[in-house]
Amino acid sequence: MGAVTQRLPLEEIEAKLAKTDRIAIISCNTCVRFCGTGGLERMEELASQLRRDGFTVVDELLLTAACIRDYTERARLSKSINKVIALTCDAGWTSIKQALPGVEVIKANETLGIMIVSPSKGVLKLMKAFEKYKKREGDEFGLLTGEPMKKRVLNLEVSE
Amino acid sequence: MIVSLRKISYTELKSQLKKDDKIVIWSCNNCVKFCKGLGGREAMKSLKEKLEKDGFNVIHTELIGLSCVLDLVHLRAIEEPTKSIFEDATVIIPLTCEDGYANLKHIFPGKRIVDVPLTVGLGVFSTEFGELRLTIPFEETGLKFTPEGIPLEEVAKKLGVYAGPF
Numbered sequence: 001m002g003a004v005t006q007r008l009p010l011e012e013i014e015a016k017l018a019k020t021d022r023i024a025i026i027s028c029n030t031c032v033r034f035c036g037t038g039g040l041e042r043m044e045e046l047a048s049q050l051r052r053d054g055f056t057v058v059d060e061l062l063l064t065a066a067c068i069r070d071y072t073e074r075a076r077l078s079k080s081i082n083k084v085i086a087l088t089c090d091a092g093w094t095s096i097k098q099a100l101p102g103v104e105v106i107k108a109n110e111t112l113g114i115m116i117v118s119p120s121k122g123v124l125k126l127m128k129a130f131e132k133y134k135k136r137e138g139d140e141f142g143l144l145t146g147e148p149m150k151k152r153v154l155n156l157e158v159s160e
Numbered sequence: 161m162i163v164s165l166r167k168i169s170y171t172e173l174k175s176q177l178k179k180d181d182k183i184v185i186w187s188c189n190n191c192v193k194f195c196k197g198l199g200g201r202e203a204m205k206s207l208k209e210k211l212e213k214d215g216f217n218v219i220h221t222e223l224i225g226l227s228c229v230l231d232l233v234h235l236r237a238i239e240e241p242t243k244s245i246f247e248d249a250t251v252i253i254p255l256t257c258e259d260g261y262a263n264l265k266h267i268f269p270g271k272r273i274v275d276v277p278l279t280v281g282l283g284v285f286s287t288e289f290g291e292l293r294l295t296i297p298f299e300e301t302g303l304k305f306t307p308e309g310i311p312l313e314e315v316a317k318k319l320g321v322y323a324g325p326f
Contacts, residue, residue, distance in 0.1 A: 090295075091283055098308065114258070157265065
């Protein structure tokens with residue numbers, strides 16, 4: 001499936017924006033939606049929060065997967081934008097940076113590693129993590145919410 | 161998208177198989193297909209033909225949308241027509257990422273699951289490159305973040321492993 005992501009605090013995102021910026025938000029409808037960190041609802045929620053705080057969100061774009069660069073290249077974004085918020089994993093963020101070289105691309109999520117998913121148990125599990133999150137390998141999160149699970153429900157070996 | 165390579169060569173794969181093994185080749189139709197064709201329908205078909213030519217008994221190929229979705233793997237074990245096939249199989253060759261490998265080991269504990277995949281990070285696919293390129297490597301690879309992406313042949317060479325199909 002892909003990457004496990006967690007939301008960055010709104011203040012951290014807003015600190016990288018200016019009130020004069022014309023902002024686009026790009027998100028995916030796959031991994032980040034499963035993690036509760038992206039998808040349509042989360043994107044609209046972030047856009048509303050930013051507008052409420054006085055920022056100008058010009059475009060909101062939902063892609064199947066931003067890590068397929070062809071999708072980001074074909075995005076019909078307003079020519080006036082100068083910043084893009086990547087409500088994606090880090091691969092989506094790099095893809096948007098490649099596709100839109102003249103625009104500053106800001107991360108809205110942090111990427112922990114890769115996951116397996118169990119819809120029947122309503123859970124996703126961090127199987128192999130980046131160094132910063134190595135101690136969290138095996139951690140489980142609620143599907144579509146990203147809420148850390150109090151108790152592990154999937155008894156799977158994680159990578160070594 | 162998850163970027164995966166192969167830990168073993170075709171010769172090494174053959175050394176882990178016996179002539180009386182009942183082999184299932186398993187793959188997803190997603191990330192691994194983009195990893196220079198490590199997985200997907202074509203990769204399964206060509207591996208099946210190679211193994212059969214070398215006298216091995218491939219009883220089935222199973223293509224699944226996403227092997228990292230545990231429930232989809234589990235369905236193959238509990239529902240016909242695949243249930244009987246997997247009961248009969250002695251070995252599964254996963255053309256997947258490490259998540260798929262982990263799920264197969266969990267769902268089919270009595271079967272030998274060949275340790276094929278090495279997942280090296282996340283990447284970007286573009287038809288301009290014609291392939292998936294590694295942009296966010298796991299630190300254990302020793303590779304650095306590369307915004308433009310590293311071609312998988314180059315990654316495989318640096319790590320002493322293999323890119324693409326068997």
